[in-house]
Amino acid sequence: MSRIVYVNGRYVPYAKAAVHVEDRGFQFADAIYEVCQVRAGNLVDEERHMARLARSLGELKIPAPMSAAALAHVMRETIRRNRVKDGLVYLQVTRGEGPREFVFPGEDVPRTIVCIARAVSPAPHDATAAQGIAVKTMPDLRWRRSDIKTVMLLPACLAKEAARGDGAREAWLIDNEGFVTEGASSNAWIVSAEGTVITRQIAPAILAGVTRATLIDLLREEKVPYVERPFRIAEALQAREAFITSATNTVMPVVRIDGSPIGDGKPGPLTLELRSKFDHFAAISGA
Numbered sequence: 001m002s003r004i005v006y007v008n009g010r011y012v013p014y015a016k017a018a019v020h021v022e023d024r025g026f027q028f029a030d031a032i033y034e035v036c037q038v039r040a041g042n043l044v045d046e047e048r049h050m051a052r053l054a055r056s057l058g059e060l061k062i063p064a065p066m067s068a069a070a071l072a073h074v075m076r077e078t079i080r081r082n083r084v085k086d087g088l089v090y091l092q093v094t095r096g097e098g099p100r101e102f103v104f105p106g107e108d109v110p111r112t113i114v115c116i117a118r119a120v121s122p123a124p125h126d127a128t129a130a131q132g133i134a135v136k137t138m139p140d141l142r143w144r145r146s147d148i149k150t151v152m153l154l155p156a157c158l159a160k161e162a163a164r165g166d167g168a169r170e171a172w173l174i175d176n177e178g179f180v181t182e183g184a185s186s187n188a189w190i191v192s193a194e195g196t197v198i199t200r201q202i203a204p205a206i207l208a209g210v211t212r213a214t215l216i217d218l219l220r221e222e223k224v225p226y227v228e229r230p231f232r233i234a235e236a237l238q239a240r241e242a243f244i245t246s247a248t249n250t251v252m253p254v255v256r257i258d259g260s261p262i263g264d265g266k267p268g269p270l271t272l273e274l275r276s277k278f279d280h281f282a283a284i285s286g287a
């Protein structure tokens with residue numbers, strides 16, 4: 001079965017899908033996106049993803065190309081046409097195409113919309129989670145509005161490439177004061193020796209992860225103590241457990257930071273429990 005991509009109102013074969021060479025997403029990274037997990041053909045955490053997408057558009061003054069409900073329909077239809085059961089769906093909205101000018105085009109210029117769905121088998125992810133991942137620290141080179149989910153991802157690519165060079169799956173980005181902002185494509189968490197879960201508070205320096213928000217709901221439900229505040233690598237190295245969250249990884253244990261083990265160097269029990277609780281939530285979300 002050939003893959004189908006949504007581009008500007010049409011569902012087209014993957015090999016034929018194209019946008020204009022003067023699209024502002026291509027020229028200026030003048031575009032936002034969302035990535036949602038797909039479970040049993042359903043969007044996980046749809047409402048939160050659509051709310052964040054609307055916020056990203058609003059912060060960049062990109063007029064919404066269609067209602068949130070219509071965008072969600074595009075995502076669902078792309079999933080359906082590709083018969084994706086478990087995987088990911090990617091939706092990108094750019095400010096549209098036009099001659100290369102820094103200032104915005106008129107609001108009548110149609111936004112470019114692209115939606116791609118991809119099947120991802122859960123088994124390799126679960127195998128990785130059973131081992132845990134290594135992370136490498138890197139300076140946070142991004143702009144000061146990392147709360148907006150833009151396609152301006154070059155600093156994340158550079159950090160992840162450096163991490164890969166060191167055998168690490170993720171980079172933890174460090175701000176000018178020495179605090180961890182977040183992962184290159186995930187939120188960063190530690191569990192203190194006393195069992196308190198710690199993650200940085202929502203601010204322009206980090207993306208308000210949808211998985212992060214849902215996990216905080218779960219922590220509250222389970223009465224697990226947590227605090228939203230910044231932490232340094234020195235504190236993370238003393239932590240009992242560490243993990244990352246994202247729609248692609250859900251809850252993924254971190255067992256090494258810059259080569260040093262966290263706790264006993266194995267995925268932490270609370271992390272694995274939270275992963276399984278999130279998994280349960282995802283299985284029923286949108287079903």
Ligand code: PLP
Nearest residue numbers: 185186187207209210211246247
């Ligand atoms: N932080 C950054 C920089 C990200 O790119 C992502 C996901 O892509 C996240 C955090 C996690 O967000 P979510 O849980 O919504 O996938």
